Amino acid sequence: MAANPKTLRVVAAHSEGDCARVLEIETVDASPLTPVAGKYIIVNTGVMAGDKPVKRAYSLTSAYGEAHRARLIVKKLGAGSSALHEAPLGAEFSFSGPWGKLLPEPGEPPRTLVVATDTGITTAIGLATQASTLSTCRVVEVLWLRGEGETFLDVDDVRHRIEAAGVKYVCATILPASDPARVNEAWAHVEARVAETGAEVVLASGDGAIIHPLRTRLVPAVREVRVECFFHNPEKKIA
Ligand SMILES: Cc1cc2nc3c(=O)[nH]c(=O)nc-3n(C[C@H](O)[C@H](O)[C@H](O)COP(=O)(O)OP(=O)(O)OC[C@H]3O[C@@H](n4cnc5c(N)ncnc54)[C@H](O)[C@@H]3O)c2cc1C
Known part of the structure; x- marks a missing residue:
């Protein structure tokens, strides 16, 4: 675990759809988790892979109540996420963070397009719902590229959360992650939204095969891309 191990406690939890669990967490020592926009924590899930603890990153999706409380939304995939799906109320996990360099440096807040693929929508929800409090960027739109057959979160629930924060929301279905044509299809959507919104900055989360190349692909059309x-x-970065 990185430099600042702390402990979080699961305070409440519920399922959304067939593969997402929303966990309301708090830090045991009351250290702050907010502001959550663009931030994540690395949780020691308590599972071992051989002699190595399974540590997984999860985005701080939204804040609730006091500064030491926040929500995670976890898709059930392998051992790490399953441990969080199975955790009873009151369970404690060590973690490090909040981490994250997704937000631009202070300056004149640029027109910002938030791009999320797949579970990357958790980061987009955090950015959009805190958009009015962000001083370093002006979020004009969230684009969610959702793999065909994806069941993680409901498209209309996400629309509601994002539009309620006054941010435009566009959702497009793309090929599943296993399809080699998916990346080009996704880039076409992103480039169309960049042109339409006149975005100066793009903040992207999710499938690295799609978003990592945006750092060179979109510049100079936009001045900065953070992923x-x-x-x-x-x-x-994270095993
Ligand atoms: C900065 C950051 C923030 C993250 N935030 C969230 C979050 O808010 N919610 C969330 O559910 N996950 C999030 N993740 C992914 C999470 O850290 C784990 O990778 C994921 O839960 C899978 O871990 P696992 O041990 O369950 O499965 P593993 O055994 O590690 O993975 C099982 C398979 O799923 C694939 N996979 C891993 N992550 C994803 C994904 N997100 N979507 C589709 N396939 C995937 C892996 O490539 C592997 O093939 C985030 C990752 C990073 C780096």
């Missing part, structure tokens, strides 16, 4: 790769990360 958070949840999977297919070519830099493999």
Whole structure:
């Protein structure tokens, strides 16, 4: 675990759809988790892979109540996420963070397009719902590229959350992650939204195969692209 291990507690939880669990968490020492926009924590799930603890990153999707409370939305995939799906109320996990460099540096707030693929929508929800409090960017639209057959969160529930924050929402279905044509299809959607919105900055989260190349692909059409790769990360920051 990185430099600042702390402990979180699961305070409440519910399922959304057939593969998402929303966990309301709080830090045991009351250290702050807010502001949540663009931030994630790395949770020691308590599972071991051989002699190595399984640590997984999860986005701080929204705040609730006091500064030491926030929500995670976890898709059930493998061992790490399953541990969080099975955690009873009151369960405690060590974690590090909040981490994240998704937000631009202070300056004149640029027109910002938030691009999310797949579970990357968790980061987009955090950014959109806090859009009015962000001083470093002006979020004009969230684009969610959702793999065919994806059941993680309901498209209209997400629309409601994002539009309620006054941010435009566009959702497009793309090919599943296993299809080699998916990346080009996704880039076409992103480029169309960049042109339409006149975005100066793009903040992207989700499938690294799609979003990592945007850093060179979209510049100079936009002045800055920041990405958070949840999977297919070519830099493999998190195992
Ligand atoms: C900065 C960051 C923030 C993240 N935020 C969230 C979040 O808010 N909610 C969330 O559910 N996950 C999030 N993730 C992904 C999460 O950290 C884990 O990778 C994921 O839960 C799978 O871990 P696992 O141990 O269950 O499965 P593993 O055994 O590690 O993975 C099982 C398979 O699923 C694939 N996979 C991993 N992550 C995803 C994904 N997100 N979508 C589709 N396939 C995937 C893997 O490539 C692998 O093939 C985030 C990742 C990063 C780096």
